[in-house]
Amino acid sequence: MADxxxxxxxxxxxxxxxxxxxxxxxxxxxxxxxxILEVSIPMQDVVEVKNGVxxxxxxxxFPAYVLVHMIMxxxxxxxxxxxxxxxxxxxxGSKPVPLTEAELINMGLIAGKAESLYNVGDQVVxxxxxxxxxxxxxxxxxxxxxxxxxxxxxxxxxxxxxxGFAEIKKF
Numbered sequence: 001m002a003d004x005x006x007x008x009x010x011x012x013x014x015x016x017x018x019x020x021x022x023x024x025x026x027x028x029x030x031x032x033x034x035x036i037l038e039v040s041i042p043m044q045d046v047v048e049v050k051n052g053v054x055x056x057x058x059x060x061x062f063p064a065y066v067l068v069h070m071i072m073x074x075x076x077x078x079x080x081x082x083x084x085x086x087x088x089x090x091x092x093g094s095k096p097v098p099l100t101e102a103e104l105i106n107m108g109l110i111a112g113k114a115e116s117l118y119n120v121g122d123q124v125v126x127x128x129x130x131x132x133x134x135x136x137x138x139x140x141x142x143x144x145x146x147x148x149x150x151x152x153x154x155x156x157x158x159x160x161x162x163x164g165f166a167e168i169k170k171f
Contacts, residue, residue, distance in 0.1 A: 004037050004071045005098035007080075008090035013064045015085035016041045020066055022083045035076050038069040042107065061107070065090070072096060118148050123171040126150075131161060135171055 011019045020039045027036045042061040047054050066086075070076045077096065080086060089096035099107075118124065122138045136150030139160060146165045151158045 004035075004069055006104060007068050007070065007072065007096050007098055008062075009066045009068055009080060010087045010090055011064055011066055011085050012087065016060060016064065016066050019083055019085040022085065023066075023068065023080060026079050026083065030075075030079065032076065032079065035073065036068065036070040036079070040067040040069070042067065067099075072098070117165060118168075118170070124148070124150060124168040125171045126163060126168055128167050129163075131163070136161065 009019070020041055023036070023039045027033055027039075043058045044061050045056055046059045048057050068080055070080070077089075081088065088094065091097035118138050118141050120138055120141060124136055124138060126132055126134045126136070131152065134152050136152040138148050139151050140149040142148070142162075147162055148165070148168065149160050149162045150168070152161055153159075
């Protein structure tokens with residue numbers, strides 16, 4: 001049996017909750033619980049200020065999109081694709097493309113691996129920005145911010161610089 005993966009489904013704007021409910025109802029009716037495992041609308045907490053009063057509200061992270069964790073086959077594709085309010089899967093043409101683990105981690109949908117890309121003491125080279133091509137040593141790693149603090153030699157002194165994971169690579 002194939003592994004379940006996350007797929008992105010495009011919906012009419014404002015129909016996300018209705019699409020989720022319709023897919024879940026179809027899963028129950030057709031007994032597809034072992035093939036379509038989860039239907040999700042990622043939400044985030046946002047502080048809104050109205051009339052001088054700030055309040056915490058939940059907003060959709062990706063309006064007009066629903067995430068579906070499923071095993072892709074003819075039946076599951078048909079069920080999701082033909083749900084009222086669904087305009088299609090995200091992918092080239094009509095071919096659904098599953099999200100990668102890195103994409104899921106970046107979107108905050110799954111926790112990152114316990115093992116970090118970078119460790120204290122690693123030698124790295126900066127790939128972009130004003131420090132491009134500068135070699136430094138990792139002094140601290142912040143997994144939550146996806147950043148590292150490296151020590152570089154500037155005017156003969158060790159200087160700490162914080163950079164994102166995307167701005168560096170191992171030397």
